[in-house]
Amino acid sequence: xxxxxxxxxxxxxxxxxxxxVLGKRWTGMIIAALMSGPGHFxxxxxxxxxxxxxxxxxxxAELASLGLVLRCVEEGPPLRVCYRLTEAGLALKPAMxxxxxxxEECLPEEGARCxxxxxx
Amino acid sequence: xxxxxxxxxxxxxxxxxxxxVLGKRWTGMIIAALMSGPGHFxxxxxxxxxxxxxxxxxxxAELASLGLVLRCVEEGPPLRVCYRLTEAGLALKPAMxxxxxxxEECLPEEGARCxxxxxx
Numbered sequence: 424x425x426x427x428x429x430x431x432x433x434x435x436x437x438x439x440x441x442x443x444v445l446g447k448r449w450t451g452m453i454i455a456a457l458m459s460g461p462g463h464f465x466x467x468x469x470x471x472x473x474x475x476x477x478x479x480x481x482x483x484a485e486l487a488s489l490g491l492v493l494r495c496v497e498e499g500p501p502l503r504v505c506y507r508l509t510e511a512g513l514a515l516k517p518a519m520x521x522x523x524x525x526x527e528e529c530l531p532e533e534g535a536r537c538x539x540x541x542x543x
Numbered sequence: 544x545x546x547x548x549x550x551x552x553x554x555x556x557x558x559x560x561x562x563x564v565l566g567k568r569w570t571g572m573i574i575a576a577l578m579s580g581p582g583h584f585x586x587x588x589x590x591x592x593x594x595x596x597x598x599x600x601x602x603x604a605e606l607a608s609l610g611l612v613l614r615c616v617e618e619g620p621p622l623r624v625c626y627r628l629t630e631a632g633l634a635l636k637p638a639m640x641x642x643x644x645x646x647e648e649c650l651p652e653e654g655a656r657c658x659x660x661x662x663x
Contacts, residue, residue, distance in 0.1 A: 429579065429580030429581075430579075430580050430581070430582050430586055431576045431577050431579050431580050431581060431582030431586055431587055431590045432576065432579045432580070432590055433576060433589075433590045433591070433592065434572055434575035434576055434578075434579075434590075434591075435643065436646075436652070437642075437643040437644075437646035437647050437650070438571070438572070438575045438639065438642060438643055438646065439572065440646045440650040440652075441571070441642045441643070441645070441646045441650065442565070442571035442572050442575070444650065445562075445565055445566065445571065445642075446565065446566065446567065446568050446569065446570065446571050446572070447566065447568065448566050448567065449566065450566065451558070451561070451562035451565065451566050452554055452558070452559065452562050452566070455554035455558045455562070456551045456552065456553060456554055457551050458554075459549065459550075459551050459552045459554075460549030460550050460551050460552070461549075461550070461551065462550050462551030466550055466551055467551055469553075470551045470552055470553045470554075471553070471554075472553065489650070490649075491649075511648075511649035511650075514645055514648060514649050515645055515649075517641045517644075517645075518638055518641035518642045518644075518645050519558065520641075521637045521638035521640075521641050522557075522558060522561045522565075522638045523555065523557040523558055523561070524557075524637075524638075525561070525634055525635055525637075525638050526556075526557035526558065526560045526561045527557050528631075528634060529610075529611075529631035529632075529634050529635075530557070530560045530561065530564065530609070530631075532556070532560075
């Protein structure tokens with residue numbers, strides 16, 4: 424019987440924390456959208472197609488409580504709320520670059536044809 | 544009224560595909576566990592605390608259909624099934640390293656907030 428040489432082990436704590444954040448639907452997409460620049464709520468909704476108002480609002484609150492997103496109020500009138508990444512949020516950039524490289528190499532476009540099956 | 548200079552835009556297609564995969568609960572943890580070595584089903588369940596049998600089974604099937612995980616049968620008796628990352632799965636390593644670095648710097652253990660200096 425061929426046992427695997429090295430067996431799988433629990434991911435380290437750092438990665439566990441990462442996936443507590445990025446392993447929630449929409450969170451990665453919101454951070455990735457804000458990586459290109461700050462945005463108002465409506466702009467963010469357009470940048471993350473398919474997200475509901477409620478979900479975007481919840482996710483932004485979670486990201487703010489983690490210290491990854493800042494909510495800034497622009498003096499009016501009209502008074503507008505804008506969202507941007509903090510330094511901690513922007514610090515995800517190198518990982519995003521690596522993830523993009525991986526997708527281009529290893530996740531073919533066809534995989535995106537049937538996203539429904541991956542949404543459960 | 545202070546408009547943001549550069550406004551947020553939709554994430555590029557690569558990142559969209561990435562988060563269709565990693566934006567599902569457990570998926571990142573399973574990949575991270577297999578990064579340390581292949582494992583039998585029971586070992587994987589131990590390595591990803593809290594996951595149900597059903598969920599692990601579903602996620603492994605999704606990852607196999609994406610070409611990221613391979614299911615290999617070890618000759619018995621007893622006949623055992625083992626899971627390992629494919630080349631495409633292993634190619635996530637550099638991104639995992641960056642994500643770990645980010646967590647250590649910006650996602651504190653408490654799960655609460657990142658250090659003060661990164662919140663601005």
